[in-house]
Amino acid sequence: MKRPPSIDVSELPTTAFGQRDPLWWGVTGVMCIEGTMFALMAASYFYLRGGAYVWPPPGVLHPGLGITTLNLAILVLSIVPMHLAAQAAEREDLPKIRLWLAVSTVLFVAFLSIRISIMAHLTFRWDSHAYGSLVWVTVGLHTLHVLTGIVENLMFITVLTRGPVEDKLMDDLRLNSMYWYFVVACWVLFYCIFYLDPGLLGTRGV
């Protein structure tokens, strides 16, 4: 009997970027899951708001658009070094990746510090009313994501410093940046809901 013909794949590469890489699908899937969760959180917000006479409840003083917008700006700005880090990863330029990861980590930490100060000065707690629960739990969930981003960046910086560094890591770095854009986008949504919406539309009277 003859042996069957074969298709030789030994010349194919062992890494690929973007949609070609299975890990891209994994990370995209995680973003779908968490995006759905945050979207449902926002839906819950509007559901409870629709059933309330006064929204936000009396006694809720917001920290002001100034500080919250500044903090949002810091977060959005962090996209720039993350993007530059991803580009450097494409070029396999290890020192540049490390530099931009460090810059973005500083921005994350700054964002988190200002957020802590904002939350510490709120006039309500998570157990004050449902509005407080929504704000605190959303901020809490998002903070977990920011912390994850910080830990990931620190891990990458350590790996890049100590080695070994494989070309496969470059793809992980790009996915790391992609995930960070998602974390930023989530907060843009909730910034609009928590701070712009009551400011622009005013509170609904009894």
Next chain:
Amino acid sequence: MNAEPIDRELVPDEEAVADAAAAEDRRLLERTWKYASGLRGWFAEVDHSKIGVRYIVTALIFFALGGIEALMMRVQLARPENRFLGPDLYNQVFTTHGSTMMFLFAVPMMLGLAVYLVPLMVGTRNLAFPRLNAFSYYIYLIGGLFLYTAFFLNTGPDAGWFAYVPLSGPQFSPGKRVDVWAQMITFTEISSLAVALNLITTIFKQRAPGMSLNRIPLYVWAMLVTSFMVVFAMPAVMLSSLMLALDRLIDTHFFNPAAGGDALLWQHLFWFFGHPEVYIIFIPATGIVSSILAPFTRREVFGYMPLVLSLVATGFIGFGLWVHHMFATGLPQLGASFFTAASIMIAIPTGTQIFCWIATLWGGHLRFKTPLLYVLGFLFTFVIGGLTGVMLAAVPLNLQVHDTFFVVAHFHYVLIGGAVFPLLGGLFYWYPKITGRMLSETWGKISFGLVFVGFQVTFFPQHILGLEGMPRRVYTYLPGTGWGSLNLLSTVGAFILGLGVLVYVLNGLVSLRRGEPAGNDPWGSDTLEWSVSSPPPPYNFQFLPTVSGRSPRWLWHDQHPVITGLRSDRREFLITNLMDAEPDHRQVSPGPTLWPFILSLGVGVTFIVGIFTPWGLPIGAVPVTIALIAWFWPRGDQGHKLLKEKS
């Protein structure tokens, strides 16, 4: 393309073995992909078939526990004002029964079977994320053990598998019972979500060359749609169970109407998950039905495109039905009509599937083996369940029979008839592949007879009980209601059904040793898993197969090409592209590691301590972070190009 069927001797996999070089290559593969051994190895295993079997066995054990709980309930309800179970225990038993069957049996069973089958069916060596797969299993196991530990410590959840607030809230359910439920949900959701991502990626990126989207086996299509439904449905219950746990632990007010919360928010979030959940269980079963029909009718399943489109349509419409669980809450008329329409319309894709299967039977050469009998039992039972589903979609009728035994009958017809019958048929069908031995056909038919008759006797009378006014979730009823005799009949049926399942399980246990050796392909099937030995080798395929049609094995001939050039000295597998499954690049699959297990322990600590104190989060964060970093830490041993040496 040559469509002539061929003899089994010519299967390329076997022919290639003759070659000495191939034999050497095979030894190398065996060494590279060797299963981890020893106790440490058990916890480090990342092979999909090993973990798939663990899923199946674990889910079957939970199925047995859930079944015992069902029998306890039936004994309690056999006569009015029975004192076998008091209300406190009954409420724990029915809650644990529902939660077990949904979260610890049906979903993990369907996903676990796919963990086993999908890589074999699409022609690859392991799932896309093997370590994530191991993690999924452990987190599921921890969730299940946690629930049952609590149950035996008299802390079993007792607010129903739907845990409606405020009954499940801090005020009306003090103690830890509901917290156990909420955390068990979180465990199993994480597990299901992780499996779903694994399946999606594997199906999208690791199909054998030639398996373009329009040649994917129907079972794999079903699992793809199911996985997408998991991704978009499960976050709802994760979020709502988180809110519930926080309401109970740190006094948030998501569901407290006195502080701006809303009890109905829970129902919306829960059913936004809960209705797709039914399809997450049912759609894999449709895939099993199609898988069984092809070999036992000797025909390709009729209507590939309509079947795939029906699956996708079901996946979408399934998200637009949740409010039909809430008609009695008093929704605006227009909104209710919309959900009635959506609920009725989902019968169109379901009907289409049934017609296609009947057409397949009509055109086929039937062999009435046990798996086919289960499919016929499925058709009979599921059609009844589907039709009562149409009735329930009608708001006025729903207001009468909602939350009565009519609904209990309906969803058991849909879930047992629609999912468990195909599953029993499917396990019978794949048992030879998994174990290498055949089940006894005689005992298979006996068990089918008992299961089928027992099921109808148990659940058909419950339709009538519901119409006669018997509400659900009652631990007893008054003698004057006249419900006694039908309830007794139902209890008798439940024991017949239980006996049938027992015969089925014993058949499985006995055949492990006594069954006839199965060979590669005892049924003459069309899909790729039957082209390898039973049980499959750890690397699945020595040479990855190529595919030239929807029934690849029926189209193979001696000049059918295979894939060569993957390295055997490391765990290499082939990545193909999304649409046409053309070879794209190679990747290296990770080997055995303990970190997924350690991570699952860390997550377990976080959630279980989190029941008692909010400090669970920071306490658990430490092991979780360590395990995650260790998991992802690049070791530079996978043969990739090194950009920088270890310093």
Next chain:
Amino acid sequence: MNAGMNAGMNGIHWIGRHSALHAHGIEAARIGHLWWLMFWVCSTVFVLVMAATGFAITRRPDSTGLPGPVAPRSRLWMTRVVAGAVGLTIVTLFVLLFASVATGRAVASLGAPSAVVIKVTGHQWWWEVEYQDPQPSHIVRTANEIHIPAGRPVLIRLASNDVIHSFWVPSLHGKRDLIPGHDSQLWIEADRPGTYRGFCAEFCGHQHAHMGLLIIADRPDRYAAWYAAQLQTPPPPASPLEQRGRQVVEAAPCALCHTIGGTTASGSLGPDLTHLASRRTLAAATLPNTAANLGAWIVDPQAAKPGNQMPANSLAPGDLQAVVAYLESLR
């Protein structure tokens, strides 16, 4: 068991009718029509599908047993049949959808200006009933038993103070949930006099199973007489035994949870007992209202309804007899 023995004797009197298939109200009747329409349509569909399956599996195959796709000739035929069946399915579903929406509109409201309005509040595990009237002195309070005039629309306003319950009287209408924070309402009407059983249909904890109620539809004149009697304060105790019973009730924990009009007992945690003796049942339509059941209930409520909120009462034998005699006098 008490309940068992009594049920045999005069079951229908205190159990009441409870079948969705035997309607005694206009709404249940309309839903009943929809049910029978759906039943016959669905049965026909089922028989047709099973006949097709039976035909398919008994048919002698017309081609070889070699595996592969079906022959092109059969394929065309099968495509037509399947497409036709799908088309028929769609038409049938539209008919059912139309019937459902039409029935839904018809049963949504009986809107009548002169309706009797009754507020029903769900508690774990009993029903508080309050007949609404602009004049406070004309408000009747009772529990677990609702008298309505036959042939007249009744508006039930539903509320819950604790968990979600669901108000369901199968002979008259479908159910409606009582959700804390979401007051709702339900129109009912009984065609003819009779006793109808209601259930709590949403799981509400330990005694969900024993949270029944009776709807008693009376001729309008009898209903008016009943209403007038309920407005009266019960007569003072007629015998020394009843007098002693009243004293015990006022002094014992009873008064903390229950109200009896004309006495100092004014608790609001449990059912109003002002006219307890006029009611047919005890413990939310769980036991027939007999002296024996009442006595047993007072001593150990946890025996008949384990987990309910009423504690056991250890009264001296003479006191218990007196309390039962007094409560039995509250007509």
